Amino acid sequence: MSNLDIGLLGPFTATVGGVSIVPSASQQRRLLALLATAAGREVSMATITDELWEGCPPAGPSAAVQTYVKQLRQRIAPAAARLSPGVSAKEILARGHGGYLLGMSRTRLDADDFEDLVRQGNRAIAEGEDERGVRLLSAGLGLWRGQALSDVRVSGALLAEALRLDEARLTAVENRIEAELRLGRHSQLLSELTALTTLHPLQESLHAHLIVALYRSGRPSQALEAFRRLREATVGELGIEPSRRLQELHRWVLADEPRLDAPVRALVAF
Template sequence: MDIFALGPFTVLNNGENAVPKAAKPRTLLALLGSSNGNVVSSSVIISELWDDRPPRTASTTVHTYVMQLRRLIGAATSATGERVDPKDVLRRDGGGYLLDAGPGRFDVAEYDRLAAEGHKAAQANDCLAAHARITAALNMWRGPAFADVQTGPRLSAEVTRLEESRKMLLERRIEIDLRLGWHHQVLGELAGLTTEHPSHEGLQALYIIALYRCGQRTRALAQCDQLRARMADEFGLDPLPAMAALRQAILVNDPALEDDTVWPLFVRRGRELQAKHVGVLP
């Protein structure tokens, strides 16, 4: 069984679709499918389906949804001629249910593995390997996580984790591209990303660095000033101290701007500036 959650939720049993059209059975399948073969308790299932307002017949209704899912699994299995008892795939275990997907794919697990490998390669300064792993992880996304699933508390938390991971991984990949000297290649992508996320300081910083390295010093300084004004107007805040260190470096054409780990370097400088300001060591 193959389970795909990085986009519209899809479950393929021997290539046959096994996702119900009805909202709550779909949510139940998504909850069980994302649990890596672990038992999901009935209380968690009921909370996921009805939050804190379950009907009196909740347990019976869950059992009805389970039977519907088993029928779908059975139909997908029989279409291939394989003889598998759906009760062995989606089974009752103690006080809950588990989905035994067998040796198939689960795109979230693959994504997490590739992301971890990418981070590890980046820490080892193996930028080409890091770029390859992280790019492969990002390419697995087909849209918002669990895009067509009505999520409750457990799945909503997982959606948040995945979306935050995706943003951080994208930022990491662009940082690695800059380490590799690919500032011209990422300039257009960064222009789009900073328009989409105008207050994301990490992406803004990488765009500013790319602009500077592409010989667009004036635009880089203007981008710094626009970010400062936006942060003040929208949030009443100053940008990170690292942004002040970055702007100062651009003003004096600091050679550190060509360093292959330029953004982490300015994060460190920003911490030092902040520590001096408050009188505390970084």
């Protein structure tokens, strides 16, 4: 039996039996993406209206949504016709009690696969299996193709879901890097951490990881420079000093603190 395959981790994709059902028209694409994020669950007309018109709906928004649904079903129909034993477009994009839902008996979201791998990876790390945890987190992160829903105009529920997924991705990256530092891979992480701290100049945990990696790679002066850049960003943009945690790490680098070189889990997690 064929799947409905949905991709949220980058440009939006949705295929039925391997055939794309994503339209080029902006509003229809937004509607399909919204239904896809809730695959198998009904999305209310109020949520759809808020997403498509951002608080300024036209007169009779239900009629406009019905038109978009009809156009989407026309897009879905050729793909549905190729299925065996076959389902109708109305079964894939169905009307609910107070809204619409998208789904088939076999619907797969890349976001679900990512979150499952992250859960497994975090559990492995919590149980002291850093190597296995790194492999699982890396597999999950490998599913990403860019920022979540990067080619869809988002607001409301779609914006919240895109931000949630992007934050989950960054947290998974941080957890993977922390585990790799415990495994002694500081030198291999330098390029990635340098890029990440440039992209996220206020993300303290990434700067902490970079400082530790630089220090362990025999570059204490660059570790101090990384702290200076972080402090400059937090004071300049937020008007606050770095956290006490980061300030303590800075003191450790200045004092050549032996705990910075501690192997595996003996180092306090920064």
